[in-house]
Amino acid sequence: xxxxKGSIYAYTTPAYRDTRWTGRRRGRGLIKVGYTRxxxxxxxxxxxxxxxxxxxxxxxxxxxxxxxxxxxxxxxxDVHRILRGMGVRNVHNEWFEARPEDIRSALKMIDARSVxxxxxxxxxxxxxxxxxxxxxxxxxxLTGTVxxxxxxxxxxxxxxxxxxxxxxxxxxxxx
Numbered sequence: 001x002x003x004x005k006g007s008i009y010a011y012t013t014p015a016y017r018d019t020r021w022t023g024r025r026r027g028r029g030l031i032k033v034g035y036t037r038x039x040x041x042x043x044x045x046x047x048x049x050x051x052x053x054x055x056x057x058x059x060x061x062x063x064x065x066x067x068x069x070x071x072x073x074x075x076x077x078d079v080h081r082i083l084r085g086m087g088v089r090n091v092h093n094e095w096f097e098a099r100p101e102d103i104r105s106a107l108k109m110i111d112a113r114s115v116x117x118x119x120x121x122x123x124x125x126x127x128x129x130x131x132x133x134x135x136x137x138x139x140x141x142l143t144g145t146v147x148x149x150x151x152x153x154x155x156x157x158x159x160x161x162x163x164x165x166x167x168x169x170x171x172x173x174x175x
Contacts, residue, residue: 006066008033008076009040010103011058013048021097023089030091031098033083035066035076061100068111082106 016030036043040063048057066074076094083106084090089097096102 005073006035006037006075007040007063008035008066008079008107009044009063010034010061010100011040011044012061013058014056016095017059021089023097025087025089025097027097027099029097029099030095031061031100031103032095033076033079033098033103034094062103064107074110078110079103079106082109 010031010033012029012031018028019030021027032047034040034043034047040060044058044060066076068074080090080094080096083096083098083102086102086106088102091097
């Protein structure tokens, strides 16, 4: 049995199409962003209900395969996380004060980078805390003393300052 890839869909309804936004951004219309492994129209009709008296009970704004260029899949939760990170207000569950362009931008961002708790993460190792503090102190106080310690480490170490000694070790490590 082959594994079926899912898709992300976004739609609005006549009841929400002109809803005024109450968040920081200005605009109108609420959009539902969801995920399905089936036909999005079938899934949306299930959510809205078959008893809707309207001729067109919803407007499908977009659908996209939930697969990155590298072949890995993602879910609507990843899109929601990115939208919130973009400052888009999450009104209720999967409903957002958004424009279709916001959803498209979120999909592009997911494809462009990894998603982890709404933040970009770096593979670069952080330096140990003492080195970060020393580096900050050096940048914060580019005094003649620190400059002197960099040029003449033996003489500065002989001066006996503990902070200077740490600065010298840091500079000497070449980090």
